[in-house]
Amino acid sequence: MPRFPILMHTALDATDGRELAEFYRAFLGLRYRPGDEPPDDGSVDDADWLVLVDESGQRVLAFNQVASLARPTWPTDEVPKQMHHDFRVSSVVELEEQRRRAEELGAVLLYDRSDDEGEPLYVLADPAGHPFCVLVSAG
Template identity: 65%
Template sequence: MAEYPQLLHTAIDTTDARALAEFYRQLLGLRYRQGDDPPAAGEVDDADWLVLVDAKGARKLAFQQVERLERTTWPGHDVPMQMHLDLTVASRAELERQRERAESLGAQLLLDRTDDPDEPLYVLADLSGHPFCIFVA
């Protein structure tokens, strides 16, 4: 018996579960949990809960369909971000490459803090407006 609860995955609300799951699948190199793959061409995609797993099958992220989601106003505080993901890369060159990849997948740049010598980073928003950071570890 475990002494503490174990983290299964992080669930993220979105008004388009498939689109957001696909964004993170491509960005992070994950795959769909068995049974969560997109439907065949011409079939309706009515998924309201999707899970992404790593190469070993460990759950990483889940996406929950919601009717309405108010986009954060960060860095303002009218609508707080409530949560964000931190992603790391090994070098400045990789930081730039991953920012470009994220933007090509539809992310929006919110903050460029690459001039920070101790922790250069970008804050981006995913397709649903959830902020995430990419920084050099």
């Protein structure tokens, strides 16, 4: 039976990642991944990547700090929605297999960070051009 990638979380770009994370934390009853909580010692909050998890510790949403972002104009397509999915696999061997499968299904490689010892990954674009990541992670 084939193995399939597991959706890790949905990542949203934001010009104020903490503000957006706080909205979803409160709205959905989520909590920060350990280490992503706002500083409580008065230090500057310079986090550029935050992850929210559910009660069981499963990743749900992530927030990527960006310098600027055009606000989506949905339901028109003038400025489309901005988000991507991160899919985790358990090993570099599986990472390579899932890249191959994705490309066979019509994905295009955008970025290769497969040689990163800490978190090997590929960024690919689906057939419609939406980027997504496949990376090695325990969860």
